[in-house]
Amino acid sequence: MRYAVEAVRIVKKYVTKKRKGFFKSETEVVEALKGISFKIRYGEIVGLLGPNGAGKTTTIKIVSTLLLPDSGKVFIDGVEAFKNLSYVREKIGIMLTVEKGFFPKLTGRENLIYFGTLYGLERKLLEKRVNYLLDLLELKELGGSDKLYEEFSLGMKARLAFARALLKDPPIILLDEPTLGLDPVSARKIRRIVKDLAHKEGKAVLYTTHNMFEAEIVCDRILLINKGVIVSEGTPEELKNKIPKLKVIRAVLHGGNMEKLSKLISSSLNLKPEIKIVERGLEVKLAIKNPEEILNDLLKIFNLANVDVVSLNIEEPSLEDVFIYFAKGVIE
Template sequence: MSDGPAIETRGVTRVFESRKGFLFREKTRTEALKGVDLVVERGAIFGLLGPNGAGKTTFTKILSTLLLPTSGTALVLGHSVTKETAWLRPRMGLVLGGERGLYNRVSGRENLRYFADLYGVPIAERERRIGEVLERVGLTDAADRRTEEYSRGMKQKLHIARGILHRPEILFLDEPTIGLDPKSARETRKLIRSLVSDGVTIFLTTHYMFEAEELCPRIAILSRGRIVARDTLDGLRTLVGGDRTFEVEAYGFEDREIESLRHLPGVSKVASEEYGPATRLTMRVRTRETTLDDVRGLLPGHPELAVRERRTSLEDVYLDLVEEEAT
């Protein structure tokens, strides 16, 4: 295997132009990606997060040579996704998920035969390879049933089996556990982890924060077509102002009380939201010197006051960064 990053993009943009309205006279223009610079190291799982419509699928499709960028450059395994597709395609796998892309009237095994031929898996090796991937994703027993009888989770496993059939060096997974029950989702995550131990680089998008937290040592957040952060989870916590989060609840706070909390040492943010009949303040705290007792001390007039501390989660980080971008 060669060195260098698994993915390296510079200024990748993508514009979609479509027509709508009477006689399709109205032109709409969507800038899905507005200059994405991203480096992803080899041999790990990299997570891309972002709100609906942020451009994650568009970016994943560009990296996997399914879609052309409007401008910018993108290298995968050191090769251009626009100029070296013939070199790249056998070395990468893409799993877009969902119900599409499978032949429902034939069995899982027959689906894989079709894709094995498409990917140029040698005939002599084909059946053994199919048996291996079926085993790997836990579909051996269902292999000869028609795919239309498969549950959503089984279809997703078959999609992943298809994605690894030709032993790619890099695998793109767009929301691999969407719509799966907790047990199937957990099995899928286990499978994803096992692929990494075989040396496959995985690029994954997800809306499940705990999934990214569990699987991805490094994470990027895409918002409105731009990368707004790229770091380890700890790095992202620092970026949003602290790895401690205080939650403070009472029946309403005065502005001066909130202001006094903001002035405690190490407090980077105090956000207020209605929480049932109560108001909840969420505080991001950077240092150890400020404690829950300091918070209690500043809010004497609230017999109903409830305070607790927890570790800043990826969800907190995500919401802070995406919110910041929106304002």
């Protein structure tokens, strides 16, 4: 099978200076990627999910040929990327950040025409494509077509950056946290278009995010990355099934003392609760295999601690629990 994207044992290191005192520094080597490998098919959205500094942006830059790996290979549409740069870059559309690269004194339309011209698109085709993308991302409706870029809201800037990534109608799309900091309406619009591009038009999408909710609703498969290593991969459901079959008891309580409650639960049930202050009082979270077996004892503890139960739910593990399990080896 010819994959849209195939990364093979990619390694990338950065050399930085670590300050020691006021006048001295020492060289430090940071290994951003530690031999990661993955494949992406046409027609699917693959999420690269991880915290800040996990290696997501470095991966995107290497796959797009903007950054050379120290070792390893990248294949785009079956072709070795760094030996066929012109061919590969025609196949890829990339959105790295919302704001970089646009001209503040040009309108949204003028910016897209400028970049389309750089991409070598013929004039009539370019005008048609620009009009289509302005309509698709509702920039005409928002006034962004004829408004100067410096007057754009963050949501409009994100839509324009996404439009630029789609100018060439590329079969492979690389999106680096495309909804970061956006209002819910703009974020929802971008997610819906991404899903249509993959599932209706057959494009391959690599989608980086640290948002668990977003990864679960957008991505067909997820690569969990932490400290430069892919710690697990699969569909959201497959990932959930890989961790121990623990369920989560989540209770919201009114009144009581956090420290006293934690000690009571730990000593009585031999479990370590996660307790935090929320708007309605205290939230207690416990991970356990058979929560039904301890519910009565837990309610007695709440009564002993002189707290009122506002709500109590038993939940299946979330994608966040999965990530914590694989990244740290525990469910919090």
